[in-house]
Amino acid sequence: MVRFFGFLVGLGFVGVAAWSLLWGVIAYVSEPPAETVEHRFHLHPEHVDFSFEGPLGRYDRQQLQRGFQVYKEVCAACHGLNQVAFRNLADLGYSEAEVRAIADQWQIQVPSINPETGEPAGRNPIPADRFPDPYPNETAARAANNNAFPPDLSLMAKAREGGAHYIHSLLIGYRNPPAELPEANRPGQGLYYNPYFANLNIAMPPPLTADGQVTYADGTPATINQMSTDVSAFLNWAAEPKLESRHQGGLVILIFLIFATILAYLSYRNIWAAAKRNVRATGPLDPANIARRQAAEREAGIEG
Amino acid sequence: MATVEHHEATAPAGEDGLRRRDFINIAAVSVAGVGGAALLYPLVNQMNPSADVLALAQIDVDISSIQPGQAIKTIWRKQPIFIRHLTPQEIEAANAVDVGSLRDPQTLADRTKPDKAQWLITLGVCTHLGCVPLGASEGENRGEYGGYFCPCHGSHYDTAARIRKGPAPTNLEVPEYEFMSDTAVRIG
Amino acid sequence: MSFPWAEEYRPKHPFMRWLDERLPLPRLVYGAVGGGYPVPRNLNYFWNFGVLAGVALALQIVTGIVLAMHYEANAETAFNSVEHIMRNVNQGWFLRYAHANGASFFFIVTYIHIFRGLYYGSYKAPREMVWMLGLVIFLLMMATAFMGYVLPWGQMSFWGAKVITGLFGAIPLVGEPVQQWLLGGFAPDQPTLTRFFSLHYLLPFVIFGVVVLHIWALHIPGSGNPTGVDVKSPQDTVPFHPYYTAKDGFGLGVFLILFAILLFFLPNYLGHPDNYIPANPLSTPAHIVPEWYFWPFYAILRAFTVDFILPAKLWGVLAMFASILLLFFLPWLDKSPVRSGSYRPTFRIFFWILIADVLVLGYCGGMPAEEPWVMLSQVATMYYFAHFLLILPILSMVERTLPLPNSISESVLHGEEQEAAPVGVKPATAAE
The missing domain is CATH 1.20.5 (Single alpha-helices involved in coiled-coils or other helix-helix interfaces)
Structure with a gap:
């Protein structure tokens, strides 16, 4: 009974799927799907050698400080960093006093109240505060940015395919639209062509426009490429601040586990030592078994 | 087998x-x-205080607006802090006490910073069972010794916030703090 | 429990004897996973995965309980509370990555466990109940994982919840009320998040309960083995402890090494970047995809693109649920008396096609709904249903199987040469 009904149900699903397939094939043959414009012009992020990549990667503190400087002077006017607190900047190698000064002099105030009147007011951030948002809400952000919403950058390096590489490519990827780009996909009013962006046209004006736009405290020449790489590294830190302890802890734990597993293997072999002589793995993946099985099949085939 | x-x-x-x-x-x-x-x-x-909680374990308080005889309550580590600007009479009263007769012998000088004897900064947590004593706000009962009074079980503290009467075993705790300037205190 | 020669529990320490007389818990453990459970001596490494799944469940429960101490099931703060765990809570990043990747490992291990059962006929009599309880666990796991993925309240959380609950909307007549009942509203929002958190916390303990039943049911006939031949004598078995505890210990070590590599060096490899964007009901991600372990079923769901009597969407939903529910009937669909695929040459070919088919389905499920992936998933869907509902029933009637060894000991004591010998022909050399 089960098999009879199973047969009917099976025929049903196979039939309907085949029916869908038939129409799919007809549609595919009659009008083959055209390559989309995004597919044709979109570029994958370029690879940059970041110090934090690889199983033992670490952040370059100097680079993070430079990247923070770029964020502060170029990005922070429009983009928030609201998962990161000023106190976290100590990770970049800033002293406690420097962190306090950075927080106190930050260009955006933390929403607060006037202690006398209770009216909304602002105060200077303290290290315990997270970076204040540049706009009070999304509507205000859109109103100030030609109806585009500058996203928060705290997790940008984890929220996009390609991570820091994507951010770097996007920042240096602005160019004139190619001549063969269809009219419908050309950047409209207030949009800029950028092949690394998902739909090719981004509302953010090119943020890094000239070498020397930022004067680095450590004297590194601030080329556009340098600034873009640095800020990408900084945003990777902002998204994954625990990367170094993860890599180091992981290595220690991995070594421990390998050691423990070797011991477990020796113990397993030891316990099975006597029984093992008589026990052979009979799994289907054992090459010896496969060979025997094939031989047996040949034999069975001849006899049958 | x-x-x-x-x-x-x-x-x-x-x-x-x-x-x-x-x-x-x-x-x-x-x-x-x-x-x-x-x-x-x-x-x-993971159950220990997290980084953001620890970051708030230090607060800066502006004390410029506290007049002599007044006190403010503020919050540090989610606990009340009393900052009291003592009057000369209160300082005198506190110093007049025979320290040896106290349950928890401490002088006012032990409980304040040098040259800042008028600033008494204590936790607003009764050392008996953790109630918030009265006396920091205007018009509250300050107890028999003119300091703080805990209404839960009737502990009386004097003007140096030392336990004088009632079940509390020790004086109100003085947190770690330092004066950043004449008008700013960092607690913690 | 299952064999007359099972070692009886004899407590050595006076305290254990005292305890055993009052609460026979030591006796229970001894009989379940101790020296009192005789297990076929020829199990291969594929038999490690049941224990590994149990460890994965325990890890998920432990890390989940501590994460719940910091997580806030509130649509406004859920996303930030997860980031709070990642940034501020002591070793919070470790706990959260362990939980997120632990779910993936739980599914990897469970899938291998299931396919082990499919190859070696572990679903066949007398172990039908073990198989069906296992499927109940699998269904509960899928529900738990789905609701857990919603909790961080990122873009994929939100849209995943919307799409999956939308499936129920495809049911005729009652669909829409059921969908609204599930969500507690018209779209995923605060009521959805709170109930998903509650159920996500509850279901693992239900899973644990069913795992106990699964193991109980297993101990009635005892473990199967790669030959599929029944245990006949004490020579066929070894006690679970220390033989298989040692082997499982080694297997666990290998499992943890792979898990640690993923957790510490590639923690976001199996996740989707969009879930690091806070949920936004006004903006749909370019491609909504579930977590990888749902991809094969997602591909089946999307394979039905044309209305045929019923709407295409309903066909997809029916097929997706049917693709799992049909496994409950597997013991009665495949009536071959030979359990192990090792002795079923034709079955084996179809088995490996099924493996490839599910991998293809998984790949298509992770790709955007574009050609040629849709057509490919349609072909793969057809094979999936044909395999279980058409091929296996017919095959089990007509297949010519290879001769089975007389016993487990025979197959292991003389090597596999004897397996090919016709049944009834005694090997030339005696056993011992």
Whole structure:
């Protein structure tokens, strides 16, 4: 009974799927799907050698400080960093006093109240505060940015395919639209062509426009490429601040586990030592078994 | 059991061999135990105060607007802090007490910073069972000794916030703090 | 429990004897996973995965309980509370990555466990109940994982919840009320998040309960083995402890090494970047995809693109649920008396095609709904249903199987040469 009904149900699903397939094939043959414009012009992020990549990667503190400087002077006017607190900047190698000064002099105030009147007011951030948002809400952000919403950058390096590489490519990827780009996909009013962006046209004006736009405290020449790489590294830190302890802890734990597993293997072999002589793995993946099985099949085939 | 007999029959009887083999098993189990114990560390440690909580363990307070005789309440580590600007009379009253007769002998100087004897900064947590004593706000009952009074079980504190009467065992706790300037205090 | 020669529990320490007389818990453990459970001596490494799944469940429960101490099931703060765990809580990043990747490992291990059962006929009599309880666990796991993925309240959380609950909307007549009942509203929002958190916390303990039943049911006939031949004598078995505890210990070590590599060095490899964007009901991600372990079923769901009597969407939903529910009937669909695929040459070919088919389905499920992936998933869907509902029933009637060894000991004591010998022909050399 089960098999009879199973047969009917099976025929049903196979039939309907085949029916869908038939129409799919007809549609595919009659009008083959055209390559989309995004597919044709979109570029994958370029690879940059970041110090934090690889199983033992670490952040370059100097680079993070430079990247923070770029964020502060170029990005922070429009983009928030609201998962990161000023106190976290100590990770970049800033002293406690420097962190306090950075927080106190930050260009955006933390929403607060006037202690006398209770009216909304602002105060200077303290290290315990997270970076204040540049706009009070999304509507205000859109109103100030030609109806585009500058996203928060705290997790940008984890929220996009390609991570820091994507951010770097996007920042240096602005160019004139190619001549063969269809009219419908050309950047409209207030949009800029950028092949690394998902739909090719981004509302953010090119943020890094000239070498020397930022004067680095450590004297590194601030080329556009340098600034873009640095800020990408900084945003990777902002998204994954625990990367170094993860890599180091992981290595220690991995070594421990390998050691423990070797011991477990020796113990397993030891316990099975006597029984093992008589026990052979009979799994289907054992090459010896496969060979025997094939031989047996040949034999069975001849006899049958 | 068949297999056990088999084991004994086939394994060479050598004492050393058996001991070495037992050692491997014991080592494997011990290392697994160490691993399991190590795994407990993050599971336990995650309940300790997190980084954002610890960051708020230090606060700056502006004390410029507190007049002599007044006190303010503020919050530090989610606990009330009393900052009291003592009047000369209150300082005198506190210094007049015979320290040896106190339950928790401390002078006012022990409980304030040098040259800042007028600033009495204490936790607003009664040392008996943790109620918030009265006396920091205008018009509240300051108890028999003109300091703080805990309404829960009737502990009276004097103008140096020392326990004078009632069940509390010790004086109101003085937190760690330092003067950043004449008008700013950093607590914690 | 299952064999007359199972070692009886004889407590050595007076305290254990005292305890055993009052609460026979030591006896229970001894009989379940101790020296009192005789297990076929020829199990291969594929038999490690049941224990590994149990460990994965325990890890998920432990890390989940501590994460719940910091997580806030509130649509406004859920996303930030997860980031709070990642940034501020002591070793919070470790706990959260362990939980997120632990779910993936739980599914990897469970899938291998299931396919082990499919190859070696572990679903066949007398182990039908073990198989069906296992499927109940699998269904509960899928529900738990789905609701857990919603909790961080990122873009994929939100849209995943919307799409999956939308499936129920495809049911005729009652669909829409059921969908609204599930969500507690018209779209995923605060009521959805709170109930998903509650159920996500509850279901693992239900899973644990069913795992106990699964193991109980297993201990009635005892474990199967790669030959599929029944245990006949004490020579066929070894006690679970120390033989298989040692082997499982080694297997666990290998499992943890792979897990640690993923957790510490590639923690976001199996996740989707969009879930690091806070949920936004006004903006749909370019491609909504579930977590990888749902991809094969997602591909089946999307394979039905044309209305045929019923709407295409309903066909997809029916097929997706049917693709799992049909496994409950597997013991009665495949009536071959031979359990192990090792002795079923034709079955084996179809088995490996099924493996490839599910991998293809998984790949298509992770790709955007574009050609040629849709057509490919349609072909793969057809094979999936054909395999279980058409091929296996017919095959089990007509297949010529290879001769089975007389016993487990015979197959292991003389090597596999004897397996090919016709049944009834005694090997030339005696056993011992």
